[in-house]
Amino acid sequence: MAIPIPQPRGDVLFESFAAGPLQCNCSIIGDAITKKGVIIDPGGDPDHIMSVVERLGLTITAIVHTHAHLDHILASGEIKNRTGAKLFLHKGDKPLWDSLEQQCLKFGVPYEPTPSPDSWLTDDEAISCCNGVALHTPGHTAGSMSFWFEDHGILVAGDTLFQMGIGRTDLPGGSYQEISRSIEDRLFRLEGDALIVTGHGPNTSLEFERRANPFFGRGV
Numbered sequence: 001m002a003i004p005i006p007q008p009r010g011d012v013l014f015e016s017f018a019a020g021p022l023q024c025n026c027s028i029i030g031d032a033i034t035k036k037g038v039i040i041d042p043g044g045d046p047d048h049i050m051s052v053v054e055r056l057g058l059t060i061t062a063i064v065h066t067h068a069h070l071d072h073i074l075a076s077g078e079i080k081n082r083t084g085a086k087l088f089l090h091k092g093d094k095p096l097w098d099s100l101e102q103q104c105l106k107f108g109v110p111y112e113p114t115p116s117p118d119s120w121l122t123d124d125e126a127i128s129c130c131n132g133v134a135l136h137t138p139g140h141t142a143g144s145m146s147f148w149f150e151d152h153g154i155l156v157a158g159d160t161l162f163q164m165g166i167g168r169t170d171l172p173g174g175s176y177q178e179i180s181r182s183i184e185d186r187l188f189r190l191e192g193d194a195l196i197v198t199g200h201g202p203n204t205s206l207e208f209e210r211r212a213n214p215f216f217g218r219g220v
């Protein structure tokens, strides 16, 4: 079944691509007029990330994270060095961020010392470009965030919502009850349709998941 994937709307520069050893989807979004942009989840391959930033002609004003599993933050320190932008994370994921070295050991991934986040994101906080807003959507981890760009019809959902699936809740800080509430009460209540960039694998559509995601008893 082919899922109709909406395209971003309006004056926006947007790219997402799999990055790093665990192929997390990294997103770059920028205002086509002001050329200010943010990077979401720099999970690796900093040279590639910076080449996209340069091709789009963006000045990066913030580096934001959906959560602090290693595969979403592995290039964060390097990208901070290269752009001078600040690192943003929900405080609920501070213990995970602080355990990056142990996470790397567990997955056999080389560890790069990474500076602490510069600022704690809170629910409904504005993102510094494209009228974005950070939504606290716990459940995959305690501090999981989704980033909603209503003007452009883009939702970056991290490991909370996947095409016909939801994120794992069996890792430290995970909760099935919370992820269900986050998706039903926050993400599915956003207006209209949108492109959803998931944490790994294919994109999907908000309208489609609202109707067909099997975890919410709907079925196709």
Ligand SMILES: [Zn+2]
Residues within 6 Å of the ligand: 067, 069, 140, 159
């Ligand atoms: Zn994760």
Ligand SMILES: [Zn+2]
Residues within 6 Å of the ligand: 024, 069, 071, 072, 159, 199, 200
């Ligand atoms: Zn992930």
